[in-house]
Amino acid sequence: MLGPVRAWRGEEALHTGSPQQRGLLAALLLRGHRTATAAELLEDLWGDDPPHQALAALRTYASRLRKAFGPDGDILVSESGGYALHLREAWFDLDTVDGLVADSGRARAAGDPVRALARLDEALALWDGEPLAGLTGPFAEMHRSRLEEWRLQLTESRVELRMELGRHAEVVSELTALTAQQPLRERLRELLMLALYRSGRQAEALAVYADTRRLLADELGVDPGPALADLQQRILQADTRLEITSATEPATPGREPEPVRPAQLPADVLDFTGRGDLVGEMTESLLAEGRPAPVVLALTGLGGVGKTTLALHVAHAVGDHFPDGLLYADLRGAGPDPVDPAAVLGDLLPALGVHPAYVPATVAARSALYRSLLDRKRILVVLDDARDAGQVRPLLPGAPGSAAIVTGRARLSGISGAHQIDVPVMDREEGLRLFTRIVGEERVADEPDEALEVVEACGGLPLAVRTAGVRLAARPSWPVETLAAKLANEHRRLDELRAGDLVVRSAFELGYGRLAPEQARAFRLLGIASGPDISFHAAAALLGSGPDGDDLAGAERLLESLVDSSLLDSPEPHRYRLHDLVRLYARTRAEADEPLEERQAAASRLLGFQLCTATVAQLRLRPRDGCARYLASGWGFGLSFEDRREALEWLFAEAGNVLAAVEDVMAGPQEVSRGDLRRAVDTLWAISDVLEDGEFTDRHAAAVGSVATAAKERGVNLVEARARYLLARGHEIAGRTERAAVEAARAEKCATSVQDLFALGHTLRLMGSLARRDHNRDRAGKFLGRAADAFRHDENRMGEAVTLASVSRLLLAGGTVDRAVEEARRSVALLRELGDTPELGSALNTLGLALERAGDAEPAFRALSEARTLFRVWRQPLREGLALFRMTRIRLAQKRPADAADLAEQALGTLTGGDRRRADVLALLGRALDGMGETRRARAAWQQALSLYGSEDDPEAKVVRLFLDARTAFSTPGQ
Numbered sequence: 001m002l003g004p005v006r007a008w009r010g011e012e013a014l015h016t017g018s019p020q021q022r023g024l025l026a027a028l029l030l031r032g033h034r035t036a037t038a039a040e041l042l043e044d045l046w047g048d049d050p051p052h053q054a055l056a057a058l059r060t061y062a063s064r065l066r067k068a069f070g071p072d073g074d075i076l077v078s079e080s081g082g083y084a085l086h087l088r089e090a091w092f093d094l095d096t097v098d099g100l101v102a103d104s105g106r107a108r109a110a111g112d113p114v115r116a117l118a119r120l121d122e123a124l125a126l127w128d129g130e131p132l133a134g135l136t137g138p139f140a141e142m143h144r145s146r147l148e149e150w151r152l153q154l155t156e157s158r159v160e161l162r163m164e165l166g167r168h169a170e171v172v173s174e175l176t177a178l179t180a181q182q183p184l185r186e187r188l189r190e191l192l193m194l195a196l197y198r199s200g201r202q203a204e205a206l207a208v209y210a211d212t213r214r215l216l217a218d219e220l221g222v223d224p225g226p227a228l229a230d231l232q233q234r235i236l237q238a239d240t241r242l243e244i245t246s247a248t249e250p251a252t253p254g255r256e257p258e259p260v261r262p263a264q265l266p267a268d269v270l271d272f273t274g275r276g277d278l279v280g281e282m283t284e285s286l287l288a289e290g291r292p293a294p295v296v297l298a299l300t301g302l303g304g305v306g307k308t309t310l311a312l313h314v315a316h317a318v319g320d321h322f323p324d325g326l327l328y329a330d331l332r333g334a335g336p337d338p339v340d341p342a343a344v345l346g347d348l349l350p351a352l353g354v355h356p357a358y359v360p361a362t363v364a365a366r367s368a369l370y371r372s373l374l375d376r377k378r379i380l381v382v383l384d385d386a387r388d389a390g391q392v393r394p395l396l397p398g399a400p401g402s403a404a405i406v407t408g409r410a411r412l413s414g415i416s417g418a419h420q421i422d423v424p425v426m427d428r429e430e431g432l433r434l435f436t437r438i439v440g441e442e443r444v445a446d447e448p449d450e451a452l453e454v455v456e457a458c459g460g461l462p463l464a465v466r467t468a469g470v471r472l473a474a475r476p477s478w479p480v481e482t483l484a485a486k487l488a489n490e491h492r493r494l495d496e497l498r499a500g501d502l503v504v505r506s507a508f509e510l511g512y513g514r515l516a517p518e519q520a521r522a523f524r525l526l527g528i529a530s531g532p533d534i535s536f537h538a539a540a541a542l543l544g545s546g547p548d549g550d551d552l553a554g555a556e557r558l559l560e561s562l563v564d565s566s567l568l569d570s571p572e573p574h575r576y577r578l579h580d581l582v583r584l585y586a587r588t589r590a591e592a593d594e595p596l597e598e599r600q601a602a603a604s605r606l607l608g609f610q611l612c613t614a615t616v617a618q619l620r621l622r623p624r625d626g627c628a629r630y631l632a633s634g635w636g637f638g639l640s641f642e643d644r645r646e647a648l649e650w651l652f653a654e655a656g657n658v659l660a661a662v663e664d665v666m667a668g669p670q671e672v673s674r675g676d677l678r679r680a681v682d683t684l685w686a687i688s689d690v691l692e693d694g695e696f697t698d699r700h701a702a703a704v705g706s707v708a709t710a711a712k713e714r715g716v717n718l719v720e721a722r723a724r725y726l727l728a729r730g731h732e733i734a735g736r737t738e739r740a741a742v743e744a745a746r747a748e749k750c751a752t753s754v755q756d757l758f759a760l761g762h763t764l765r766l767m768g769s770l771a772r773r774d775h776n777r778d779r780a781g782k783f784l785g786r787a788a789d790a791f792r793h794d795e796n797r798m799g800e801a802v803t804l805a806s807v808s809r810l811l812l813a814g815g816t817v818d819r820a821v822e823e824a825r826r827s828v829a830l831l832r833e834l835g836d837t838p839e840l841g842s843a844l845n846t847l848g849l850a851l852e853r854a855g856d857a858e859p860a861f862r863a864l865s866e867a868r869t870l871f872r873v874w875r876q877p878l879r880e881g882l883a884l885f886r887m888t889r890i891r892l893a894q895k896r897p898a899d900a901a902d903l904a905e906q907a908l909g910t911l912t913g914g915d916r917r918r919a920d921v922l923a924l925l926g927r928a929l930d931g932m933g934e935t936r937r938a939r940a941a942w943q944q945a946l947s948l949y950g951s952e953d954d955p956e957a958k959v960v961r962l963f964l965d966a967r968t969a970f971s972t973p974g975q
Contacts, residue, residue: 325379
């Protein structure tokens with residue numbers, strides 16, 4: 001790779017084909033063993049504008065490479081829609097250079113510059129001209145630049161080692177040539193000046209500075225940097241510290257006097273945005289006086305969340321308060337080769353004035369010397385990307401005055417006295433500000449909604465927002481809408497979040513690569529669950545743990561270890577959450593590394609757990625109902641609940657996750673089994689109480705619809721019957737009576753075919769209610785009679801009692817008030833025996849209506865008030881609002897307008913549903929206000945009611961208009 005891309009088997013050169021074909025080989029080699037998707041490889045070879053037949057060409061190149069490898073063709077494998085190289089025993093020049101450079105660093109840290117220089121000579125000898133020579137494409141260009149920069153850095157290190165060994169005159173010619181090739185590289189100029197000075201050529205060294213100063217002014221309009229300027233002054237002053245002639249014979253032994261103040265921090269990010277609270281918290285801690293120990297701030301968080309950016313920003317901001325220096329070390333803890341603390345100290349000690357020849361050999365001795373040098377000084381140390389506490393401890397200051405900021409993905413709880421700071425993702429406003437600073441205010445102002453869509457697709461992860469912004473900024477012809485559309489596709493989102501060396505996926509790959517096999521499996525399976533978060537017990541079921549204490553303890557340790565790695569978040573005890581982008585990455589890993597059967601089994605286990613728990617909740621909510629006996633058995637185990645309140649809280653808190661479990665099974669990559677279809681529909685039935693709340697109505701309907709469609713295709717009539725009934729019920733609650741009637745008819749047909757009396761009874765009762773609303777009382781009576789028969793045959797007392805309430809409503813519609821009251825009382829009496837359920841609330845509501853029609857106002861009001869209380873407990877705002885509406889009507893008829901107005905306003909605050917219902921309440925409110933003499937407010941209520949009725953021909957609208965016209969005609973200007 002360090003020259004033309006070539007391959008051999010033994011001494012035999014292999015034909016690697018055209019430049020594009022060699023480009024494919026290079027792209028795979030530079031990824032090691034990692035699979036590259038076809039989309040990634042297309043972008044590597046052709047950028048954002050691949051030719052029409054690019055995918056076919058890619059496959060052709062892969063096939064030709066396999067043929068070129070001959071007997072070893074199987075090292076190029078197809079995986080997960082992409083390709084990977086399994087190199088086994090292959091020799092790779094970049095790996096060799098990595099090893100030689102690391103060996104050189106260890107030798108230098110151990111005080112053996114001769115061996116260190118020999119290893120660098122070997123490494124640089126492997127370059128054979130321009131890296132990746134002859135290859136085109138953005139990927140090759142990026143890595144070519146990186147490899148050229150690496151060669152320059154190694155060359156500089158080799159020159160430094162030669163000078164440490166006293167070979168100053170020898171390097172002058174090499175440095176002269178290098179500075180001619182890289183005239184703006186100040187480090188090379190600095191080394192040339194030092195080599196000339198130590199060779200007795202002071203005037204020439206100063207001439208290099210003058211030449212550099214002129215060149216920088218002409219080319220860039222800037223002055224030389226501090227290091228070069230400081231060296232010029234020291235040469236002018238004939239500083240004796242410049243006279244070192246050998247690493248083994250320093251001019252001043254041990255610690256040099258008055259070393260240059262170290263200022264090693266990388267540059268601050270110019271577009272740093274937000275994080276005000278964290279910046280303030282960190283600044284206050286670092287500048288606090290009188291601390292008995294050095295301040296240590298440990299920043300942890302998800303890869304890409306901006307820990308390093310935050311640490312450097314704060315370090316620069318407080319830098320003046322640490323006059324003795326700013327130290328920095330990249331510990332590379334997230335990668336496969338974290339830096340050894342001894343090597344880090346081998347770099348830090350010379351920065352503090354210790355000559356390399358006098359750096360101790362062991363990490364303990366180096367750490368002791370390091371702490372001694374920091375004693376009684378104010379130095380800030382930034383240790384970036386730490387792997388664990390063991391890597392960090394030798395690098396921390398030991399006395400007050402100095403401070404350290406440590407960043408890492410894993411929680412560094414082993415650092416005594418450290419102030420732990422979890423760095424969260426950005427909120428929406430912060431993310432939008434960062435995106436705006438990168439792409440420009442004008443583009444965001446032109447498409448604000450699309451810009452917000454981009455930020456939301458990034459989930460507030462700063463790396464993702466920055467990547468998206470940089471990509472868009474590099475494409476001035478793109479509207480923001482184009483990028484938003486690309487990121488809207490979840491399956492492609494991670495592939496789209498890449499720009500140059502900014503690759504969001506890579507941030508997650510580093511953390512994933514450090515996981516043990518058991519952790520990696522848990523991470524992959526957690527990605528299958530698409531709910532907003534997941535409870536501990538649900539996660540344990542997903543992973544295959546049972547209710548046994550040891551099983552659960554093991555699952556908890558596994559989940560908490562993922563939290564410690566920052567791949568998983570725990571927003572509260574026993575709840576876990578994956579960041580949206582991390583979930584997408586986990587899902588791609590699951591698709592690549594988990595067998596299809598195991599993914600489907602995990603989703604099925606989670607659904608089974610939710611069904612078990614929902615069934616237990618129903619047993620608490622309706623202990624004497626017997627509904628649970630109609631539901632399928634779940635998987636493994638479910639939660640238990642102390643009382644009805646706890647069960648109801650679980651139902652509404654977990655409804656989104658339960659629906660997600662159904663959605664995940666139904667959207668799985670293979671056909672849903674009959675068992676899972678049954679579990680899916682019964683789970684949706686068990687949580688159907690949430691339909692009345694309104695928040696989950698649409699998702700519930702969509703999930704039920706997918707189950708109904710799949711059941712019809714598979715001919716599973718029982719499942720289809722229950723799904724169609726639930727669809728009909730959802731339409732009925734939303735006021736879509738015609739669509740409800742259609743689905744109910746389909747449900748009745750399916751339930752009859754399999755004699756599912758449970759679904760049949762509920763469906764017939766609903767069909768009777770719908771027929772009554774359609775003023776077809778005969779048809780309604782037949783449906784309700786059949787429903788009662790089905791419930792009686794099935795010994796379903798709850799169903800019988802609810803049907804009696806429906807019969808009461810039918811009798812009331814026909815004017816048979818006394819019988820309506822009688823049937824309603826029977827319904828209420830039966831339901832009281834079954835507990836305080838919403839069905840009892842509905843029966844009380846019916847009784848209130850019947851008593852109101854019978855002229856018994858106060859008993860009617862009491863029944864409605866009790867119904868309203870039950871509806872509130874069961875979180876059914878629509879029914880609560882309707883009960884309040886009827887209570888308002890009674891108080892108005894009793895000439896109690898103030899009470900009526902209060903009840904009407906409560907109804908408006910509670911009522912959900914269509915405009916028609918609110919209009920009816922506003923009409924009553926207007927009458928109540930009018931009765932209180934508040935004519936102006938009454939007119940306002942009636943005018944609002946008219947605007948909601950919509951049609952002027954509506955009978956209720958005509959009545960309201962009469963009231964409004966009458967009060968307008970008689971109102972005075974002062975009213």
